Every structure is written in structure tokens, then in C-alpha cells.
Amino acid sequence: MEKKLQTSMPLMCPSCGNIMKKRLDKKMWAIHGKCLDCVVKMESKMRANGTYEAYEQEMMEKNMIAYLQDKEQEATEYIAGLDKISFLQNSNGDIETWDIDPKQIEEVKLKYMEHLKEVREHLKKIKGKK
Numbered sequence: 249m250e251k252k253l254q255t256s257m258p259l260m261c262p263s264c265g266n267i268m269k270k271r272l273d274k275k276m277w278a279i280h281g282k283c284l285d286c287v288v289k290m291e292s293k294m295r296a297n298g299t300y301e302a303y304e305q306e307m308m309e310k311n312m313i314a315y316l317q318d319k320e321q322e323a324t325e326y327i328a329g330l331d332k333i334s335f336l337q338n339s340n341g342d343i344e345t346w347d348i349d350p351k352q353i354e355e356v357k358l359k360y361m362e363h364l365k366e367v368r369e370h371l372k373k374i375k376g377k378k
């Protein structure tokens with residue numbers, strides 16, 4: 249199950265009711281939906297009852313997923329940009345003025361699509377474990 253990141257932070261932590269004003273509160277809110285104090289308490293409780301490792305693992309996976317999703321978007325945008333180049337070439341008709349070999353663009357595109365496929369497979373693997 250995926251939980252969307254909350255973007256707007258309330259004034260008070262929904263978990264303990266304290267006012268969230270620390271810099272790290274904002275970060276913790278984005279990740280956990282509660283204030284830093286609550287996260288610290290939660291983590292020390294988990295350390296005590298031995299569930300911290302699984303939690304840490306999950307956090308690492310979440311970071312990894314965020315990273316891979318970034319990469320996915322990057323590659324998608326890059327490919328879209330390449331498509332634009334060849335589109336301009338075709339509609340202009342004067343390919344001579346372009347210093348780019350369409351075959352070269354195609355090669356780069358294929359490389360990025362391969363990269364995108366790998367990223368997506370990686371994502372699927374991480375998400376599929378749950």
C-alpha cells in the first residue's frame with residue numbers, strides 16, 4: 249500500500265498536538281505525518297521492541313523508490329525531448345541545418361528507453377516485495 253506524501257503541514261502534530269515549528273518537523277511531517285518528537289519516540293520504541301530494523305529497511309526502500317521515480321521521470325522527459333528534435337527536423341524540411349544525425353538520436357533514445365525499462369523493473373521488484 250502506498251501512502252501519498254502530505255504536502256501541507258498543519259500547525260499542530262496530529263499525533264501529540266504539539267506545535268510543529270522546527271525545521272526537522274517539516275521533514276518528518278513529509279515522511280511520517282507527525283512531528284520530530286513523535287518520530288524520535290516511535291523510533292526508540294521500535295528499537296526497544298526489535299522492529300526498528302524492518303522499519304529502517306522500509307525507509308530505505310521508500311528512499312530508493314523516490315530516487316528511482318526521479319530517474320524514471322528524468323529519462324521520460326529526455327526521451328520526449330529527443331522526440332521533439334526529430335519532429336522539428338521533419339516539419340522544417342531542411343535537415344541540413346541540423347547538425348544532429350537522426351540515427352544518432354535514435355540510438356540515444358534507445359539507450360534511454362533501455363535505461364527506463366531497467367529503472368521500472370527495479371521499481372517493480374522493490375514494490376512487489378510487499
Ligand SMILES: [Zn+2]
Pocket residue numbers: 261262263264265266282283284285286287
Ligand atoms: Zn508529535
